[in-house]
Amino acid sequence: MAAGEVNKPKSLPPYPEMILKAIEALNDNNGSNKSSISKHIESTYGDLPAGHSALLTHHLNKMKDSGELVFWKNNYMKPDPNAPPRRGRGRPPKPKEPLPPGLDLGPARPRGRPPKDPNAPPKPSKVKISTGSGKPRGRPRKMARPSGGLGGTAMAVPAATTTGKPRGRPPKVKHQVTEVSVQQ
Numbered sequence: 001m002a003a004g005e006v007n008k009p010k011s012l013p014p015y016p017e018m019i020l021k022a023i024e025a026l027n028d029n030n031g032s033n034k035s036s037i038s039k040h041i042e043s044t045y046g047d048l049p050a051g052h053s054a055l056l057t058h059h060l061n062k063m064k065d066s067g068e069l070v071f072w073k074n075n076y077m078k079p080d081p082n083a084p085p086r087r088g089r090g091r092p093p094k095p096k097e098p099l100p101p102g103l104d105l106g107p108a109r110p111r112g113r114p115p116k117d118p119n120a121p122p123k124p125s126k127v128k129i130s131t132g133s134g135k136p137r138g139r140p141r142k143m144a145r146p147s148g149g150l151g152g153t154a155m156a157v158p159a160a161t162t163t164g165k166p167r168g169r170p171p172k173v174k175h176q177v178t179e180v181s182v183q184q
Helices: 003-007 015-026 034-045 052-066
Strands: 070-072 075-077
Touching: 015 034, 015 052, 015 075, 034 052, 052 075
Parallel strands: none
Antiparallel strands: 070 075
């Protein structure tokens, strides 16, 4: 006996043919799920290759994508030629109305902001409108510190503001300690 004769499996029909026969034999109105198709193929054909479940899944997906089978609610069925196509989840797309035959749309506008026209006249500058209070808008500018150096001069920043209170936390008051002598 040669090694080829021992490992040679029985001749099986192609998987798509076995799948279609199983769906016809099961004859369920809602279609047949993968496990029932697999059980029917195992009971009909007996010895199957080791990767039967992977092969079955591959061929079912291939047949679903090609349109030979319809997959609906976890069941596979043959497509009905007279049935309208089943709608998926979500809102259906809005139907497009056909354009009249004489209408010419011309070239489509490109995306994005259009470029500036170099030949266009310059826009007039905006006239500033005063608020009437005489003050400029926004936060006032910082005043520059006078340059007095480290020593400072008499014209340094004044300690008191217009309210008469110094800025910041007042210094801690230190009481004078009187010296007490102890005689022995």
